[in-house]
Amino acid sequence: MMHIKHEAEERHVLTVTVDNEAGILAKIAGLFTARGYNIDSLTVADITENHSVSRITIVTHGPPSQIDQIHAQLERLVPVHKVVDLTEVGPYVQRELALVKVAGVGEKRVEALRIADVFRAKPVDTTTGSFIFELTGAPDKIDTFVTLMRELGLVEVGRTGIVAMIRGAEEA
Amino acid sequence: MTRRDDCRVGSVSLESAWPAEMLVSGADPPMEAGFLKRPFGGRAPEYEEECVVSEERSGANILVESLVRQGVEFVFGYPGGAVLPIYDALFGDERLRHILVRHEAGAAHAAEGYARSTGKPGVVLVTSGPGATNAVTGIADAFLDSIPLVVITGQVPTALIGSDAFQEADTVGISRHCTKHNYLVKDPADLAATIDEAFQIATTGRPGPVLIDIPKDVQIATAPWTDAPAQRRNRYSPPTLGGADEIAQAIDMIASAKAPVLYTGGGIINSGLRATQLLRELQEKTGAPVTSTLMGLGAFPADHADWLGMLGMHGTYEANLAMNQADLIVCLGARFDDRVTGRLDAFAPNSKKIHVDIDRSSINKTVQVDLPIVGDCASVIEQILEGWGSRKPQDLSAWKARIDGWREKKSLSFPLSKEAIMPQLAIQRLFELTRDKDPVISTEVGQHQMWAAQHFHFFGPNKWLTSGGLGTMGYGLPAAIGAQCGNPDSLVIDIAGDASIQMNIQEMGTATQYRLPVKVFILNNEWMGMVRQWQELTYESRYSNSYSDSLPDFVKLAEAYGWKGIRIENESQLDAGIKAMIEHDGPVIVDCLVAKESNCFPMIPSGASHTEMILYGDTVAGTMDDEAKALV
Incomplete structure (x- = not known):
């Protein structure tokens, strides 16, 4: 008899600065699949005026040795300029944006609006029977908000995945 | 169309x-x-x-x-x-x-x-x-x-x-x-x-x-x-030099080791001729014995007194035991591949490890090392030699005496047979009879490849072409053709098996067309020998689809392509057949019929440690537990 073994895992946030060229996202996503790494979320957008460089934020989890391999394997890709493991480097800010659609009438509708106010979620669309709230924050804040809305008529959720940045004056 | x-x-x-x-x-x-x-x-x-x-x-x-x-x-x-x-x-x-x-x-x-x-x-x-x-x-x-x-x-x-x-x-x-x-x-x-x-x-x-x-x-x-070089982004600049602190630390570790081993790989060959020369200097300065992966053969001369032979699954007893008992392993351009390490938790348990590799992702991938140095092998060895100065290494005589004890096992020996040519003997004769010509050797993949790695010996880099990582049957003949193009005056021999050679046998036509005088030396045992060997060791000799049925007549096939075909059926024809192959000014297939049931030893079975080598094939039949079967 043989069973598959599992190791203790950690969540890490990586930022990857890359040449904004065709296929780079597929290269990175494919690297994770090909080597059996996990992607919890991935965001990407170009960050320079001439659109030549993109910044990718990847949230992954795995055993520490695997996280180190992910770092090294990403650096091995030719279009990758820099990889920073924010979890490793030090305190960082992480933010995610969510759109949350809630439908309901009467007390539930009022309660949804009240909770949204507490969470500083902004209604960006409304009908007489529904709201779409826009909410930013760390992932656990959004998780909590979504959980609360579930009781009040949650219809659907869209989340961007996080972007993150190291705290302080220095570039990571 | x-x-x-x-x-x-x-x-x-x-x-x-x-x-x-x-x-x-x-x-x-x-x-x-x-x-x-x-x-x-x-x-x-x-x-x-x-x-x-x-x-x-x-x-x-x-x-x-x-x-x-x-x-x-x-x-x-x-x-x-x-x-x-x-x-x-x-x-x-x-x-x-x-x-x-x-x-x-x-x-x-x-x-x-x-x-x-x-x-x-x-x-x-x-x-x-x-x-x-x-x-x-x-x-x-x-x-x-x-x-x-x-x-x-x-x-x-x-x-x-x-x-x-x-x-x-x-x-x-x-x-x-x-x-x-x-x-x-x-x-x-x-x-x-x-x-x-x-x-x-x-x-x-x-x-x-x-x-x-x-x-x-x-x-x-x-x-x-325009004829001017193209404008290009200079975005790819891999590191070549090791960090000064790491180099200093490496020197201290090597100088204080009482049982060091230099574990070298294909990275030395890729680093160029200078790296192989520097490796010799490093060995002279430190006195450390040298072993190599399959891909690194030729980086260190096989007739050197401190050469241990190849390590790993089909490596020598002395190489694997030295790795197991070493107090310091200096890995130069190798990557702790699973064929080399065997069971990971039993790999070189009491040693410190230095890993020099130009690819950061090779470091700590499978084996955690004490001192990683990211850099080019030649440059890093040169840095170590520069920093070494007039240091004296530890007295390694006790270590070398232990190694000599392991050498006594003569792990590459094999039983001779009166009835059939032993494949190991065929390689030994091929080596002896071509040695003065400094040949380029390619191989296919399987038993013949391992026998070639064990019994053919190399004294310089770029002479040994084999598919190590991917293990691609069908590599050898086209690789020999490419090598012959680049080395028109060299003797180029593909050491092949009867099964592997058929995977890219169509390339015979290429050699004919360009008058490339490549030699194909087939160890023909009518089996996919390595598959059969594993079935013998792991699956109680249930030989599922490993018999090479319906083999072509390789001599006639050679003639059909305009090559010379030579068949060697017994030991008395062996030397003459090899000589005839060398002397023929054109492509040759040698169909060397060898002992059908020979297995390749020594061997570390999958899932075993370096100390659990099977020597001489004394215990060959059996089965394995599922954990071992699941390993490649």
Whole structure:
């Protein structure tokens, strides 16, 4: 008899600065699949005026040795300029944006609006029977908000995945 | 229109215009009629003076000029619809020699053999779709063994990409994870810079295959061309020097070790001739014994008193025991592959480990090391030697005495047989009889490969071509062809098995066409020997599909291709057969019938540690638990 073994895992946030060229996202996503790494979320957008460089934020989890391999394997890709493991480097800010659609009438509708106010979620669309709230924050804040809305008529959720940045004056 | 039909005309007339015997002898082929009328089909040398005049050229022409500028001598390829413009640009151009293979896998392996034996990048040219997918095995092989290749693939016109067009495949997608980098070029204006960067990426850092996919319309459309080097982003600059602190630490660790081992790999060969010379100096200074992976054979001379032989699954007892008992392992350009380490939690348990590798991702991938040094082997060894000064290593005599004790086991010995030629003996005789010729040896994959690694001995780099990482049956013959192109005066021998040789046997035609005098030495035991050996060890000798039934008559096959065929049936014919092979001025197949049931020992079974080697095959039949069976 043989069973598959599992190791203790950690969540890490990586930022990857890359040449904004065709296929780079597929290269990175494919690297994770090909080597059996996990992607919890991935965001990407170009960050320079001439659109030549993109910044990718990847949230992954795995055993520490695997996280180190992910770092090294990403650096091995030719279009990758820099990889920073924010979890490793030090305190960082992480933010995610969510759109949350809630439908309901009467007390539930009022309660949804009240909770949204507490969470500083902004209604960006409304009908007489529904709201779409826009909410930013760390992932656990959004998780909590979504959980609360579930009781009040949650219809659907869209989340961007996080972007993150190291705290302080220095570039990571 | 089929791929094979639409390419015949060009290639046939090209070859008929080049007398075959001139192709590898160094003589330039004569210009063929109509050559000068072609717009860019090869310019006269005096025209090549420093003219930086910009002129419009087709993508295909820019490609050819760029390859010439990179110093490419040989292109291994096969034409087809999506590369016809490139083949037309090659037509009559005497600066590049195109070697027409018989299958695109052969092109990639031939380019690997050329690269490994010359230290220069190998160039492959194949068409879209099946051309590209057929080449993928060779590309993946080059990726795992860090062989520099530049692979040019044709692609359907840009407007048809994604439309499931005829002979369309997502070549960039398919090759993404088996290339070091790849490109789809959509504008001929980007071609020159892309090709220049591709060669840089393929040959620097940890070498590897780089693929350039060129749609057919991009080959035909024009862009300005100048003779000046293309403007290129300098974005790829791998580290070469180790950090000063790490070097100092490494020197202290080596100088204080009482039982050190230098564990070397293909990285030494890739680092160049200088690295092999520096390795010898390092060994002299430190006195440490040296072992090597399969890929690193030849980096250290096999007749040296401190040579331990190959380590790993089929390595010597002394190499594996030295690794197990060492107090310091200095890994130079190797990567702790599973064939080397055996059971990971029992690997070299009491040693400190230094790992020198140019690829950071190789470090701490499977084995955690105490001192990682990211850098080029030659540079790092040189730094260590510079810092070593007049230090004296520890007295290693007790360590060497223990190693001599392990050597006493004579783990490579094998029982002789009166009835049949032992395969190990055949390799030993082949080695002895060719030794003075300093041959280049390629292999296929299986038992014969391991016997060759054990019983053939190497004294310099670039003489040993084998598929280590991917373990590709069918590698050896095309690799020998590529090596012979790059080393026209060398004796090149493919040591093969009866099963492996059939995987790319069509390449015999390539050797015939270009008068390449490659020798194929088949250890014929009528089995997929390594599969049978594992079935014997692991599956209670249930020989599921491992018998080589319906083998061809290799001698007649040789004759059918215009080769010489020699059959060796007993030991008394062995030396004469090998000599006849060497003496024949042309390609030869030797069908050497060997003992059918021989197994390759010593062996560390999968899931076992270095101390659990099976020696001499005294306990061969049995089964294994599921944990061991699940390992590769």
